[in-house]
Amino acid sequence: MLLARPSRSDLLTAAAYWPVATAVILPTYVQEFGWGLALAGMTYTVLLDSAAVFAIVFGLVPNLLVPRYRLRALLLLLAFLVASGVSYAVGYGLILHQTVHWGLMPLVGSIIRHAFSYGMLAVLLTGKRYFDVQQRLVLAQKAHAESELRNLRAQVDPHFLFNNLNVLRGLIQYDPVVADEYLTHFAALYRYLLRHKDDDFVSLADELGFADEYVYLLRHRFGAAYGFRQQLPAHAGLSRLLVVPGTVQLLLENAIKHNVGNEDDPLIITIEATETSLTVRHPRRPKLTPVDSTGTGLANLRERYQLLAGQTIAVDDTGPEFKVTVPVLAATSG
Known part of the structure; x- marks a missing residue:
C-alpha cells in the first residue's frame, strides 16, 4: 500500500478551511440544538471530516492510481464508506441525542450525508495536490531543459x-x-x-x-x-x-x-x-x-x-x- 505524506501546506490548507466552514455550519447547529450541542457537534464534524478527507486524499487516491494496488484500494474504499456511514450515524446520534436507525437504506443515507459534509474539503485538497504535482513537473522539466541547454552550448x-x-x-x-x-x-x-x-x-x-x-x-x-x-x-x-x-x-x-x-x-x-x-x-x-x-x-x-x-x-x-x-x-x- 502507498501512503502519501501530507505536506505542511496541506495541513495549513485544512486549517484555513475549517474557520470558514465553521462560520457557515455552526449557526445552523446553534439554531437547531443550542450552543452546547452545537459546539460538540461542530468539533466532531471537524475531526470526522478531516480524518475522512485525509484517508481519501493521502491513502485511497494514491493507491487507486497504481494498477497493482487498485483492487485492494477498491476494497478499502468499500470498507471506508461503511465505516464513514456508521461513524456519521453513531457519532451524531450520541452527541445530538438522536435515535440511530439501522439498515441498508439508513446506512446509505448516512454515507451520502457524510460525503456532502466532507466533500468540499476533499475537492479542495485533491485539487491542491494536483496543482502541486503539476508545479513539481514543470520545475523538473525546466531543470531538465536547462541541463540540456548547458550540454548543447558546450x-x-x-x-x-x-x-x-x-x-x-x-x-x-x-x-x-x-x-x-x-x-x-x-x-x-x-x-x-x-x-x-x-x-x-x-x-x-x-x-x-x-x-x-x-x-x-x-x-x-x-x-x-x-x-x-x-x-x-x-x-x-x-x-x-x-x-x-x-x-x-x-x-x-x-x-x-x-x-x-x-x-x-x-x-x-x-x-x-x-x-x-x-x-x-x-x-x-x-x-x-x-x-x-x-x-x-x-x-x-x-x-x-x-x-x-x-x-x-x-x-x-x-x-x-x-x-x-x-x-x-x-x-x-x-
Missing part, C-alpha cells in the same frame, strides 16, 4: 578553432600585417562567443555583426570561392529581434562544410531576414568526397530553439537550393 565544433589557427599560422609566416588584422577579427569573434555563451538570445543586429566578422575569416580561408549576400528589410528594427547566439555562424559553416565553391563560379550564400524568420540559403553543390561531420550542428540548433522558444527550425533540401529557416522572436519591452 558542443563547440573544434574544427572551427583549429581551421582558423592554421590560417593565422600561415599569415604570420607570409604577411604579418594581414595576420595582425586577421587576429583582431578572430579575437572579436571569440569575445562575442564568450560574452554570449550563457545567453539564451541575442539581438539579430548583434548576430549579423558577428556574422560579418566570421565572413572576414572565411574569405581568408577560401578566397573568392564563396560569396555572401544579405537581404534585410529596410527599417526592420533588427536590434529588437532575437535569435539564438551563433545561429548564423553555424549555418554558414554548415554550408561551406558540405558544398563546393571555386573562384570561377563562387557558391553564393544568402542571408535573409524578416521580422519573423532568418533564412540562410545556397545552391546545392555537394562535395564529392565524404565530409567528416558528426551531424550535430543542425540537431543542436533545432534542440536549442525547441527548448528556448518552443519552435522548430525548417530545413528544405528537396530543391536546387538548400535552405534553413529559423524563427526570429520579438524582444519584450522592459
Whole structure:
C-alpha cells in the first residue's frame, strides 16, 4: 500500500478551511440544538471530516492510481464508506441525542450525508495536490531543459578553432600585417562567443555583426570561392529581434562544410531576414568526397530553439537550393 505524506501546506490548507466552514455550519447547529450541542457537534464534524478527507486524499487516491494496488484500494474504499456511514450515524446520534436507525437504506443515507459534509474539503485538497504535482513537473522539466541547454552550448565544433589557427599560422609566416588584422577579427569573434555563451538570445543586429566578422575569416580561408549576400528589410528594427547566439555562424559553416565553391563560379550564400524568420540559403553543390561531420550542428540548433522558444527550425533540401529557416522572436519591452 502507498501512503502519501501530507505536506505542511496541506495541513495549513485544512486549517484555513475549517474557520470558514465553521462560520457557515455552526449557526445552523446553534439554531437547531443550542450552543452546547452545537459546539460538540461542530468539533466532531471537524475531526470526522478531516480524518475522512485525509484517508481519501493521502491513502485511497494514491493507491487507486497504481494498477497493482487498485483492487485492494477498491476494497478499502468499500470498507471506508461503511465505516464513514456508521461513524456519521453513531457519532451524531450520541452527541445530538438522536435515535440511530439501522439498515441498508439508513446506512446509505448516512454515507451520502457524510460525503456532502466532507466533500468540499476533499475537492479542495485533491485539487491542491494536483496543482502541486503539476508545479513539481514543470520545475523538473525546466531543470531538465536547462541541463540540456548547458550540454548543447558546450558542443563547440573544434574544427572551427583549429581551421582558423592554421590560417593565422600561415599569415604570420607570409604577411604579418594581414595576420595582425586577421587576429583582431578572430579575437572579436571569440569575445562575442564568450560574452554570449550563457545567453539564451541575442539581438539579430548583434548576430549579423558577428556574422560579418566570421565572413572576414572565411574569405581568408577560401578566397573568392564563396560569396555572401544579405537581404534585410529596410527599417526592420533588427536590434529588437532575437535569435539564438551563433545561429548564423553555424549555418554558414554548415554550408561551406558540405558544398563546393571555386573562384570561377563562387557558391553564393544568402542571408535573409524578416521580422519573423532568418533564412540562410545556397545552391546545392555537394562535395564529392565524404565530409567528416558528426551531424550535430543542425540537431543542436533545432534542440536549442525547441527548448528556448518552443519552435522548430525548417530545413528544405528537396530543391536546387538548400535552405534553413529559423524563427526570429520579438524582444519584450522592459
